[in-house]
Amino acid sequence: ADIAMYQAKKQGPGQLVFFEGHMHDHQLKRSQMESDLRQTLQQHQLEVHYQPLINLSSGRIMGFEALARWYHPHKGWIHPVQFIPIAEESGLVLQLDRLVLQQACQQVQQWSQHRRDLLHLSVNMSTLQFAQPDFYAVVSEILQATQFPAWQLRLEITESLLLERGDVVRQNLQQLQDLGVKLHIDDFGTGYSSLGYLQQFAASALKIDRSFIQKLQLGRQHQELVRTIIQMAHNLGMSVVAEGVETLEQQDWLRQSRCDVVQGFMYSHPVEARAAMHLLDQEEAGKLLVQF
Ligand code: C2E
Ligand code: MG
Ligand code: MG
Ligand code: MG
Numbered sequence: 001a002d003i004a005m006y007q008a009k010k011q012g013p014g015q016l017v018f019f020e021g022h023m024h025d026h027q028l029k030r031s032q033m034e035s036d037l038r039q040t041l042q043q044h045q046l047e048v049h050y051q052p053l054i055n056l057s058s059g060r061i062m063g064f065e066a067l068a069r070w071y072h073p074h075k076g077w078i079h080p081v082q083f084i085p086i087a088e089e090s091g092l093v094l095q096l097d098r099l100v101l102q103q104a105c106q107q108v109q110q111w112s113q114h115r116r117d118l119l120h121l122s123v124n125m126s127t128l129q130f131a132q133p134d135f136y137a138v139v140s141e142i143l144q145a146t147q148f149p150a151w152q153l154r155l156e157i158t159e160s161l162l163l164e165r166g167d168v169v170r171q172n173l174q175q176l177q178d179l180g181v182k183l184h185i186d187d188f189g190t191g192y193s194s195l196g197y198l199q200q201f202a203a204s205a206l207k208i209d210r211s212f213i214q215k216l217q218l219g220r221q222h223q224e225l226v227r228t229i230i231q232m233a234h235n236l237g238m239s240v241v242a243e244g245v246e247t248l249e250q251q252d253w254l255r256q257s258r259c260d261v262v263q264g265f266m267y268s269h270p271v272e273a274r275a276a277m278h279l280l281d282q283e284e285a286g287k288l289l290v291q292f
Contacts, residue, residue: 030086033082033083033086034086034090034092036072037070037083037086037087037090037092037096038090038092040070040072041092041095041096041099044099045071046068046069046070046096046099046100046103047068047069047070047071047272048066048067048068048069048100048103048104048107048273049066049067049068049069049270049271049272049276050064050065050066050067050104050107050108050270050271050272050273050276051064051065051067051263051268051269051270051271052064052263052267052268052276052279052289053065053120053122053241053261053262053263054261054262054263054267054289054290055260055261056251056254056255056259056260056261056262056290057260059288059289059290059291059292060283060288061119061279061280061283061289062119062120062261063108063119063120063121063122063152063154064104064108064119064120064121064122064276065122065123065124065156065263065270066100066101066103066104066108066121066122066123066124067080067124067270068080068083068084068096068100068124069270070083087126088126088128091128093126093128093129094126094128094129094132097123097124097125097126097129098138098142100123100124101123101125101139101142102142102145102146104121104123105121105142105143105146105148105153106146106148107273108121108148109146109147109148111276111277111280112152114280115280115284118149118152119152120152120153120154121148121152121153121154122154122155122156122184123153123154123155123156124156124186125155125156125157127157127158127160127161127164130157130161130164130168130169130172130173131164131166131168131169132168132172133168135172136171136172136175136176136179139176139179139181140179143179149180150179150180150181151180151181151182153180153181153182154181154182154183154184154204154205155176155181155182155183155184156184156185156186156207157183157184157185157186157203158185158186158187158191159185159187159188159190159191159192160191160192162185162192162194162197162198162201163192163194163197173201177202182203182204182205183201183202183203183204184203184204184205184206184207184241185198185201185203185205185206185207186207187207187209187243188206188207188208188209188229189208189209189211189212189229190209190211195232198236199236203238204238204239205233205238205239205240205241205260205261206229206233206238206239206240206241207240207241207242207243207263208226208229208230208240208241208242208243208259209243209244210243210244210264211244212225212226212229213226213242213243213244213245213246213250213254213264214244214246216249216250216253217247217249217250223253223257226257227257230257230258230259234258239260239261240258240259240260240261241259241260241261241262241263242254242259242261242262242263242264243263243264244263244264244265245262245263245264245265245266245267246264246265246266247266248266250264250266251266251290255292262290267289267290268289
């Protein structure tokens with residue numbers, strides 16, 4: 001076998017641990033990345049990009065989803081697929097989510113001041129966050145400090161949170177909802193959904209995962225599935241957001257099927273704050289992102 005023993009490391013008395021070459025490389029990169037990320041967070045240098053969410057009946061921008069972006073001095077822009085898993089394993093995601101929340105509330109509140117109607121803000125929250133006893137206090141402090149209205153905030157969570165039964169989780173959820181914060185279930189359809197939990201949970205919207213939207217063109221069965229999700233959500237009093245909308249055909253089908261909100265590259269990629277503000281200015285000047 002071609003196992004290369006590039007490195008042997010002493011682990012406790014008399015114990016040698018051997019790594020496969022690429023394995024060691026991988027772990028080294030990972031721990032380097034973890035310490036770079038830790039430093040970036042300490043210096044508050046993580047950036048936030050914004051992707052518009054569009055109301056399918058008015059055609060107007062109703063708000064933005066905040067998406068974390070990391071500008072690395074040597075590697076350039078790093079996307080969340082590369083650092084969120086590391087952030088989750090190391091617990092750094094707690095700090096990361098809070099930094100994104102703080103920055104985005106401050107930013108979107110500033111934009112809202114120049115508009116007739118207030119903007120919504122959606123922020124992704126790791127499941128881990130809800131098990132922290134101070135989570136509710138942190139969110140309400142950020143809302144207070146930024147003056148962002150609680151009822152305009154949506155926390156995007158994944159289906160894995162539906163399985164959490166702890167007291168701390170339940171209390172955080174209850175207090176946040178009492179404050180008016182909404183919960184949106186992200187990537188809906190990809191996790192372990194128990195429809196029973198879904199109802200208990202009182203989420204205000206489902207975000208249909210983009211894999212389902214991409215498959216709409218493949219035929220009737222795929223379409224029926226999405227139509228059924230939309231109807232179920234509506235019957236349970238939830239609204240529906242479609243993620244990853246890229247074509248006019250997808251948009252028209254979703255509109256006919258009574259999907260409420262769309263988000264995707266067709267309208268805008270996630271962009272930095274200045275560019276997002278430009279989208280709002282263009283809309284004020286009469287140029288909508290959606291053409292029906
Ligand atoms: P998500 O919450 O499902 O975010 C949507 C992702 O889909 C974003 O990827 C966005 O750029 C991408 N997207 C949007 N429209 C389209 C489209 O039309 N086509 C395609 N192919 N993709 C589209 P991004 O920014 O790379 O984020 C990936 C994931 O990382 C997010 O998925 C979210 O789960 C996670 N994430 C991002 N920011 C944060 C954060 O601040 N905290 C936590 N905990 N997770 C985050
Ligand atoms: Mg999301
Ligand atoms: Mg997600
Ligand atoms: Mg998603």
